[in-house]
Amino acid sequence: MNTSATHNQRIAKMTFALVYPLYLAKVEKKGRTKEELHQVIEWLTGFDANKLQDLIKEKVTFELFFQQATLNPNAHLITGVICGYRIEDIENTLTQQVRYLDKLVDELAKGRKMEKILRGL
Known part of the structure; x- marks a missing residue:
């Protein structure tokens, strides 16, 4: 699927710091934890909690x-x-890649088992 150049540019320039609190609110609202969110993000990106905080601070x-x-x-x-x-x-x-992250956060919020979200570890 070919997304528009404008759409792709908007995603590229969006800051992780802007989206992270929305991810966190989404999963916590559904009874999941910050630690589980971090586990999902680390699985996809390799970033641990400390690195995530640095990236958020750096915007x-x-x-x-x-x-x-x-x-x-x-x-x-x-x-x-x-x-x-x-x-x-x-x-x-x-x-x-951004949509991969969105999908993992959605699966976490929907109560999917961590083993399934992380594709069998």
Whole structure:
């Protein structure tokens, strides 16, 4: 799926610090914990809680966030629809990576077992 250049640019320039509190509120509202959110983010990106806090303080964009990340080799197993887009069909790499993160947060909020979210560890 080809997203517009404007859409991709908007995602690239969005800061992780802006979105992180929304992720946290979403999962906590559904009874999940900050630690579980951090576990999901670390699985996808390799960032531990301390590194996440540094990135939030630095107000890094998603573009820098994913440039610094070591994406999990099993990230390609994250499939499905998020925000109206089929993840596996997104052609822009950065947009796809952000949607991977969105999908993992959604699965966590929906009560999916951690083993399934992390694609069998």
